[in-house]
Amino acid sequence: MKPRPADAMGARSDPASVLIVEDDRSVAEVVATALRARGHRVEVAVTGDDALATAAASEPDLVLLDLGLPDLDGVEVCVRLRRWFPNPIIVLSADGAEERKVRALDEGADDYVTKPFSMPELLARMRVALRHRELVAAAADPTRLALGDLVVDTGTRVATAAGEQLDLTRIEFDLLVLLGRHPGRVVTQSTILDRAWPEGTSGTTGALRVHVRNLRRKLGEGPDRPTLTTDPGVGYRLEVD
Amino acid sequence: MVVVAAIALALAQFGDDVSRATEVLLLVLPVATMAVLGRRWSAYVVAGAATIAFWLLIPPVGSAAVALFADVVGLIVFFIVAVTVTTLVANRIETLERVENDRRILMRSVSHDLRTPLTTIRAATSELLDGAEHDEATRRRLLEMVGDEADRLDRLVANLLNLSRIEAGALEPDRREVDLLELVEACLARLDRVLTDVEVVVEVAEDLPILRADVTLVDLALTNLLENAARHTPPGGRVTLAATSSGDTMTITVADTGPGLDAPMTEAIFEPFRTGAIAGASGIGLATCRAVVDAHGGTITAGESPGGGALFTIALPLR
Numbered sequence: 339m340k341p342r343p344a345d346a347m348g349a350r351s352d353p354a355s356v357l358i359v360e361d362d363r364s365v366a367e368v369v370a371t372a373l374r375a376r377g378h379r380v381e382v383a384v385t386g387d388d389a390l391a392t393a394a395a396s397e398p399d400l401v402l403l404d405l406g407l408p409d410l411d412g413v414e415v416c417v418r419l420r421r422w423f424p425n426p427i428i429v430l431s432a433d434g435a436e437e438r439k440v441r442a443l444d445e446g447a448d449d450y451v452t453k454p455f456s457m458p459e460l461l462a463r464m465r466v467a468l469r470h471r472e473l474v475a476a477a478a479d480p481t482r483l484a485l486g487d488l489v490v491d492t493g494t495r496v497a498t499a500a501g502e503q504l505d506l507t508r509i510e511f512d513l514l515v516l517l518g519r520h521p522g523r524v525v526t527q528s529t530i531l532d533r534a535w536p537e538g539t540s541g542t543t544g545a546l547r548v549h550v551r552n553l554r555r556k557l558g559e560g561p562d563r564p565t566l567t568t569d570p571g572v573g574y575r576l577e578v579d
Numbered sequence: 580m581v582v583v584a585a586i587a588l589a590l591a592q593f594g595d596d597v598s599r600a601t602e603v604l605l606l607v608l609p610v611a612t613m614a615v616l617g618r619r620w621s622a623y624v625v626a627g628a629a630t631i632a633f634w635l636l637i638p639p640v641g642s643a644a645v646a647l648f649a650d651v652v653g654l655i656v657f658f659i660v661a662v663t664v665t666t667l668v669a670n671r672i673e674t675l676e677r678v679e680n681d682r683r684i685l686m687r688s689v690s691h692d693l694r695t696p697l698t699t700i701r702a703a704t705s706e707l708l709d710g711a712e713h714d715e716a717t718r719r720r721l722l723e724m725v726g727d728e729a730d731r732l733d734r735l736v737a738n739l740l741n742l743s744r745i746e747a748g749a750l751e752p753d754r755r756e757v758d759l760l761e762l763v764e765a766c767l768a769r770l771d772r773v774l775t776d777v778e779v780v781v782e783v784a785e786d787l788p789i790l791r792a793d794v795t796l797v798d799l800a801l802t803n804l805l806e807n808a809a810r811h812t813p814p815g816g817r818v819t820l821a822a823t824s825s826g827d828t829m830t831i832t833v834a835d836t837g838p839g840l841d842a843p844m845t846e847a848i849f850e851p852f853r854t855g856a857i858a859g860a861s862g863i864g865l866a867t868c869r870a871v872v873d874a875h876g877g878t879i880t881a882g883e884s885p886g887g888g889a890l891f892t893i894a895l896p897l898r
Contacts, residue, residue, distance in 0.1 A: 362695050362698075362699075363810070364695075364699040364724055364727065365695065365699050367724065368702045368703045368721065368724060369702060371706070371713075371717060371721065372706045372710055372711065375710070375711035375713055375717070376711055384813075385838075408811075409838075432691045432694040432695055453694045453695065453697070453698040454694055454697040454698040454700070454701040454702070455698065455701065455702065456702060456705035457702050457706045457709075457710050458705060458709055458710075459705075460702070
């Protein structure tokens, strides 16, 4: 049961402890088996109340949270966890509707994986979430973001790609900063409209799409360049290899 | 109301050039429009306003007086037609909205119920193909789970097909003699792996009378109840299936030691496709149970088991 190097969770030296909140025993067992094989400490909760109690008792490094629980709505569990729980929460949703995912993300979930998912897909999302937590904790200079060959200085409001300055509008720059502060993670449309738009003005999703398109074009492409991807109906991510 | 007033004023202006039939058609138009828009009570108000407008257009125009008896009859008929049109259209619109809402819930529920076993299958196969190295026992366990979840999908599809056939009235029970104990043993053998973590107690008297029922449908109902009980009972818990007969009725109960049901849920869980509020596959499974039992002229109820947990009771006529 030796974990493969590719499965190591980011730069962590020790495997993360994971709380799986899932009422379907088969799904919980498969995920738990795969995570334990990689050395993670795994606990399983089958109800929302059980999840809140277990999280409080063991303070896991990451929570995998199914939205369809028998007692509490998964979004409600997310809300209650976020009152004190600082670590990543990844939502597992069999729900095709985007609306619940967006609600969970707006209530503090870090990311989501749609059922049915493959283990590599889930592990990749977990890696991003754990890495992001470490990046936030280790950020020495909060005014400078370095993502591949993209460098964003929020103090001077200058962004460069491979050393070349990007000609960005105010909204494009704020959008880049917002996405850059959460690399690899989806940021919902409502969060962007709330935080990246100038105060006193209200943006629309149509206008946001135009700014995203322009920013994507200005970022260009390159082996070390982050890519701006769309999660249809949910939001946008800045993917960093 | 504004439209009715405008039509009435226009008709009063050109009253001599417009026939009574045209007046009626024009005044019914806003009533039907409100009904089509799904505003039943607004449509009734507009129907009343249109009747008053029609009344005022009847000679002598602008007066509450009506010169001819035939016009009084016409006025009453107009009111009845306006109210009837509103009622029929509003009923139809509300039915269509309910069907659309049920369809939406159905799609969401089916999607949830099908994706959950698919998740296990996909996660397990991806783990076996590209995941960590597992010992032989773990590999075997993952493969067994793939097989179990494929069986679960098969049962879900059977439930969906049978439920839709029964609800469409296309499935009449093919009543034959059924030995319940034999049927229960067959169900338990099939669900062996689902029930592996719980103790199963069967309390069926050997001299239980023969039941005349559709063996496939009763099998489906019992399978659903047992699977539902197994999925809601923690490992080490107990699932008890009992059957008794009294007079011309056979009573079958399935009790578990799971978390039980909140009182408001005891009826809602049988409503088709209400899985959103309930975990697992209970939405389709229990709705199918009710459809099967109804098709046999029996009843199914849910309640609290004396020892805690849920208790499902089926009463079926013996013949």
